Amino acid sequence: MSECRHLDLIDKLADLAKITLSDEEKLNLCRDIVRIAEYLRAVGEAARDLNVDPLYYVWDKWGFLRDYNRDRFIIISNLPTKVKDGYVIVPWRGGKIEEG
Amino acid sequence: MKVMIGLEIHVQMSEAGSKLFCDCKANYRGMKPNTNVCPVCLGLPGALPVVNKRSIELALLAAVAFKCNIPRYIVFTRKHYFYPDLPKNYQISMYEKAGGIPICRGGYVKYLDVNSWEWRECRIRRINIEEDPGRTVYEEGGIVRSPYALVDYNRSGVPLLEVITEPDINSPREARTLVEYILLTLEYLGITNPRLEGVFRVDANISIEGGERVEVKNIGSTMDIEKALNYEIMRQAMIINSGSKVERETRHWDAEKGVTRPLRHKEYEEEYLYFPDPDLPPILISEDMVTKAKEIVLGFDITILYENILKLGVPRDIAWSIVTIKPSLDVYIKTVKLGADPLVAAKILGIDYKGELKERNMDLYEYNNWPPPETVYELVRLVVDKIYTYDTVKGLLIPKIAENPKVDVRSILPEKAENIEDIIDSVIREEEKAVKDYLSGKKQALNYLIGMVIRRVGKRAVDPRVIREALENKLSKLKSSM
Amino acid sequence: MRKVKQSWELVEDFMNGIEDPVEHIYRVLDSINRWESMVNAYISLESPDILIEKAEEISRRIRRGERVGRLVGLIVSVKDNICTSFLPTTAASKILDPYIPPYDATVVERLLREDAIIVGKTNLDEFAMGSTTELSSFGPTRNPWDLDRVPGGSSGGSAASLSYGGADLSLGSDTGGSARLPAAYTATVGLKPTYGLVSRYGLIPYGNSLEQISPMARSVKDVALLLDIIGGFDPLDATSLNVDSLNTFNSIKADARDLKICILKEMVEGADSPINSMFWKIIEKLESEGANIEYYSLPILSKALPTYYTIAFAEAASNLARYAGIFYPTKGSSSSWEEYIGESRFKGFGREVKRRIMLGVYALSEGYRDEYYVAATKVRRVIRDEIVKLTSKCIIASQVSPILPPRLGERIDDPLKLYYMDMYTVVANLAGVPALAQPIGFHGDLPIGIQWIGGPLEESKLISIGLLIEDITGLRGVIVD
Numbered sequence A: 001m002s003e004c005r006h007l008d009l010i011d012k013l014a015d016l017a018k019i020t021l022s023d024e025e026k027l028n029l030c031r032d033i034v035r036i037a038e039y040l041r042a043v044g045e046a047a048r049d050l051n052v053d054p055l056y057y058v059w060d061k062w063g064f065l066r067d068y069n070r071d072r073f074i075i076i077s078n079l080p081t082k083v084k085d086g087y088v089i090v091p092w093r094g095g096k097i098e099e100g
Numbered sequence B: 001m002k003v004m005i006g007l008e009i010h011v012q013m014s015e016a017g018s019k020l021f022c023d024c025k026a027n028y029r030g031m032k033p034n035t036n037v038c039p040v041c042l043g044l045p046g047a048l049p050v051v052n053k054r055s056i057e058l059a060l061l062a063a064v065a066f067k068c069n070i071p072r073y074i075v076f077t078r079k080h081y082f083y084p085d086l087p088k089n090y091q092i093s094m095y096e097k098a099g100g101i102p103i104c105r106g107g108y109v110k111y112l113d114v115n116s117w118e119w120r121e122c123r124i125r126r127i128n129i130e131e132d133p134g135r136t137v138y139e140e141g142g143i144v145r146s147p148y149a150l151v152d153y154n155r156s157g158v159p160l161l162e163v164i165t166e167p168d169i170n171s172p173r174e175a176r177t178l179v180e181y182i183l184l185t186l187e188y189l190g191i192t193n194p195r196l197e198g199v200f201r202v203d204a205n206i207s208i209e210g211g212e213r214v215e216v217k218n219i220g221s222t223m224d225i226e227k228a229l230n231y232e233i234m235r236q237a238m239i240i241n242s243g244s245k246v247e248r249e250t251r252h253w254d255a256e257k258g259v260t261r262p263l264r265h266k267e268y269e270e271e272y273l274y275f276p277d278p279d280l281p282p283i284l285i286s287e288d289m290v291t292k293a294k295e296i297v298l299g300f301d302i303t304i305l306y307e308n309i310l311k312l313g314v315p316r317d318i319a320w321s322i323v324t325i326k327p328s329l330d331v332y333i334k335t336v337k338l339g340a341d342p343l344v345a346a347k348i349l350g351i352d353y354k355g356e357l358k359e360r361n362m363d364l365y366e367y368n369n370w371p372p373p374e375t376v377y378e379l380v381r382l383v384v385d386k387i388y389t390y391d392t393v394k395g396l397l398i399p400k401i402a403e404n405p406k407v408d409v410r411s412i413l414p415e416k417a418e419n420i421e422d423i424i425d426s427v428i429r430e431e432e433k434a435v436k437d438y439l440s441g442k443k444q445a446l447n448y449l450i451g452m453v454i455r456r457v458g459k460r461a462v463d464p465r466v467i468r469e470a471l472e473n474k475l476s477k478l479k480s481s482m
Numbered sequence C: 001m002r003k004v005k006q007s008w009e010l011v012e013d014f015m016n017g018i019e020d021p022v023e024h025i026y027r028v029l030d031s032i033n034r035w036e037s038m039v040n041a042y043i044s045l046e047s048p049d050i051l052i053e054k055a056e057e058i059s060r061r062i063r064r065g066e067r068v069g070r071l072v073g074l075i076v077s078v079k080d081n082i083c084t085s086f087l088p089t090t091a092a093s094k095i096l097d098p099y100i101p102p103y104d105a106t107v108v109e110r111l112l113r114e115d116a117i118i119v120g121k122t123n124l125d126e127f128a129m130g131s132t133t134e135l136s137s138f139g140p141t142r143n144p145w146d147l148d149r150v151p152g153g154s155s156g157g158s159a160a161s162l163s164y165g166g167a168d169l170s171l172g173s174d175t176g177g178s179a180r181l182p183a184a185y186t187a188t189v190g191l192k193p194t195y196g197l198v199s200r201y202g203l204i205p206y207g208n209s210l211e212q213i214s215p216m217a218r219s220v221k222d223v224a225l226l227l228d229i230i231g232g233f234d235p236l237d238a239t240s241l242n243v244d245s246l247n248t249f250n251s252i253k254a255d256a257r258d259l260k261i262c263i264l265k266e267m268v269e270g271a272d273s274p275i276n277s278m279f280w281k282i283i284e285k286l287e288s289e290g291a292n293i294e295y296y297s298l299p300i301l302s303k304a305l306p307t308y309y310t311i312a313f314a315e316a317a318s319n320l321a322r323y324a325g326i327f328y329p330t331k332g333s334s335s336s337w338e339e340y341i342g343e344s345r346f347k348g349f350g351r352e353v354k355r356r357i358m359l360g361v362y363a364l365s366e367g368y369r370d371e372y373y374v375a376a377t378k379v380r381r382v383i384r385d386e387i388v389k390l391t392s393k394c395i396i397a398s399q400v401s402p403i404l405p406p407r408l409g410e411r412i413d414d415p416l417k418l419y420y421m422d423m424y425t426v427v428a429n430l431a432g433v434p435a436l437a438q439p440i441g442f443h444g445d446l447p448i449g450i451q452w453i454g455g456p457l458e459e460s461k462l463i464s465i466g467l468l469i470e471d472i473t474g475l476r477g478v479i480v481d
């Protein structure tokens, strides 16, 4: 694993992105991500000399408000999810006992 | 020992009609799990949020009521964290440091501390509008050990107000009073119904002079605010007294056990990847919207309403008692408008009728449990015109009205003393044996005689105390004349 | 190469009884049978029985003189990142295989209202992240003009379905060129509308501030027909512009003498020579017919590509957070929550998607946000301002892609090489303005396209110039034989 010097960064990103990675994939991603991030850095450099506000919404227009009602209820058990007594059931602590 | 408390109060805008970004219902109570859900509040791919107009109008009322700086427009941001009850794994909120603009910045609440009857002030740092996550139920073992989490998304997307105060609060009691005052204000403005189960949650930041700030999360009732803070102050004081330092941390309030517990630490600083939600362009808060909000807020200003009652000569505790129950205030204002004596009306509504409802375990906040103003006006008239004593009204009429608030007062008026005199006289004449027994010292014979009088009075209402008094009078005269 | 009727002509012929919708669906099904095993344009196809039944019903309704919609009897393919309640919608990702949405996208509702027949869902790069349609968990789509080459991406399935006659019209999506690049590689037409003209309700998001559902067809007029139907305000999309559908179908062919065309140095430099020479041939032709050609340079455009990718990655990281194994079919096996979601996402996402999510997380994380994400939004403002200013004076002409359709596997090993393919197309997405890609010729068997960029809501202008170019090149209604 010594081929990439930024494995700690990759571990942090994978944790934030909640993606479990195999060692091989971690190495590949490490190589790619470091290269791409380097390439994207040009943007930060370009913006340094710009005295403008960020543009988050391309038209700088106001959004509208919803003032009507249209029923769009759906039946949850039609989705590919596990349902028990109407509740969606998800794994939590796996039966393992962990103290808080 | 100086204590500084700041609060984050999350209140559902339960009266907003629909959820913040979709058409599902804002008040989901009584619905089966996961029946108040749609593609938007389940965060299904491709579904898009559109802001509910009513929730912005309501939030604006709160911002005006708390004298906030109101921005020209608001911006929603995404806050990312993975949790089973958060279907998109981000929550739409308003984080200022990443381009978000909240509905309120820099306001304050002037609230009445009913313990000292002094007005206090607490600064409001910010009010955010955000979406509520779903509700998680853990199986055996709770959040710490439960093998599974069961999630109900009926709550997912319900509009929330997050009211963040400055650390201006100095005692647990004050904290509780402030929250009660804020909830009452929001109730009067038609934003929320504070009595709905789970409609608000409070996180408190608390520090004792010289120590670090500790955050206590998940406080679910006004009573628990006081309890949790008292516990936390005691805990921190013990640490200080033992010569240690209070560390900065986040704790969880366990309402069942009445203790705060530490939450597990993260390895690194919380990282929420905030940025403005590209699906929600900024919403303009027009001057027109603000003007309208100001008018509404003026009509429901608790301070003004309370002081108006004081001006009528009503003592502050009774005045406050009326103000805290919105239906009773409505009836009170209308009764006084009809020309009723404000003090007697206040006593009836603020003390005795309210007390009667409480005794009967009836909902004080249910409009149908309160009489129409005409009824209260009539009661006041009976007292003021000395037709009945206040005690008779309280003892005889109020319970009957509480039983059936729509009842016609005239149909339940008790017999007046003069008419009963004759009946008493005839009972004394006819019940010779019982009279003799009583006069010879058998006190229980009096109850028999009272019973006989009541039987003859028939269905008409009568106060047994009045009969007892009249009977005793007559019998003592009889004795002295023997 | 062979030419077929345009879709709008077909509709007229259905109505006149010259053509029959039932015969037509058989024809399209024949093409699908012949090509699909080689090309792989579709992820899912409606059953032929249902399609024939629908065509029969439409045929009956026409004969009875009942009112029918504007797309009556036309066979439409829909990119598989657009939700349909009657066909699976996977975004070409394993994480959504199989998933049938409980609702239809607004554009799909509008197609059905106009009596279109939706034939199937087309292949794409997973979550539209790619430029070749190789990065699909359902295998790559091949270019019908040369089966060893890619059709471009990410709407490669849509473009391929059009170019072999497997559909009359198609809905693609365009986040950074995803409809225009495949159009250019398959001799079809793709139009990226003004941001907010077409509802995104039901489009599985990748870069929401950049993307639009985009009409694709074999002729400019057909693209206009489709655009008019899917465009216009939708109360379910808060970024939807408060405009009625445009009437671009009735746009008339531009007169070269009225044309003002701008050519930006940064948007023509660097292309391979066959592309270059064909582009300049068209420009010279227009100039000789009286068009006014002006030349500009906008140095900030050299930052367009990294700006685009930074914003797209950040938005993607956020949009894809929801796929955590709760509501979607690919699930982890661990019984602990954290491990379960990590595993679900590990199993469900392809490598490019993981790359982009992690880069997006990086661009948004504390300490990097200002240098990456926020910086990109600032550069975006400058680019938007410049492009809107320029397009108020002229229509921008540029190439679509700097390279000819690459061979399969040629580009995907190096992500930066892949991203480079979008260098001319991302500008319109950053600026929000409409852009049209249409064919102008072939280099051997390989199609070459041109791109026109107009001002906000100037789709009609683009259609007009597109009609003129079609007259010059004769490339209208072209399919592979």
Ligand SMILES: [Zn+2]
Pocket (backbone or CB within 6 Å): B019, B022, B023, B024, B036, B037, B038, B039, B040, B041, B042, B157
């Ligand atoms: Zn909903």
